Amino acid sequence: MLTGFVNERMPAGAVVFSCLLYLTGRSEPAAFWWRFAAGADESEAMRFLMLHHRVQGEPRDEQRWAAGVPVEPSSTAIETPVADAAPRPAKDTERYVVNAEPGIQEVEDPDFGEVCIPRTWLPSRMMLAGRT
Numbered sequence: 207m208l209t210g211f212v213n214e215r216m217p218a219g220a221v222v223f224s225c226l227l228y229l230t231g232r233s234e235p236a237a238f239w240w241r242f243a244a245g246a247d248e249s250e251a252m253r254f255l256m257l258h259h260r261v262q263g264e265p266r267d268e269q270r271w272a273a274g275v276p277v278e279p280s281s282t283a284i285e286t287p288v289a290d291a292a293p294r295p296a297k298d299t300e301r302y303v304v305n306a307e308p309g310i311q312e313v314e315d316p317d318f319g320e321v322c323i324p325r326t327w328l329p330s331r332m333m334l335a336g337r338t
Contacts, residue, residue: 208329217246223324224254226306226332229299233258235322249276305335 211219220243227236237258243251252274259268309328315321 212324217243217248221251229303301335305331
């Protein structure tokens with residue numbers, strides 16, 4: 207999914223990239239790409255935006271995004287086997303953050319101002335981080 211975002215700005219990949227941004231402490235850039243994905247009806251992006259606005263103490267925006275979240279899980283949602291659903295140790299998250307950080311580039315967009323985008327090699331680096 208992340209590769210699809212790097213190459214073609216696919217909305218499902220934007221959700222993944224947004225989560226990496228959030229893990230690296232970039233909540234507003236994450237929200238930018240979640241809004242992009244939510245505009246393409248990515249329900250997971252709407253869920254993340256709902257939670258983002260809840261954390262920010264913005265109930266009106268939280269309710270706005272909650273209204274778009276389907277009650278039933280979407281057919282595109284990734285099903286996680288129960289055995290894989292156990293929380294991962296913090297060191298796993300830290301490894302992803304360490305590997306993601308250099309793969310995030312801040313650029314100036316003429317329409318949106320400063321925007322975070324992934325470097326082309328970020329997907330392969332994240333795959334390697336998941337294997338070690």
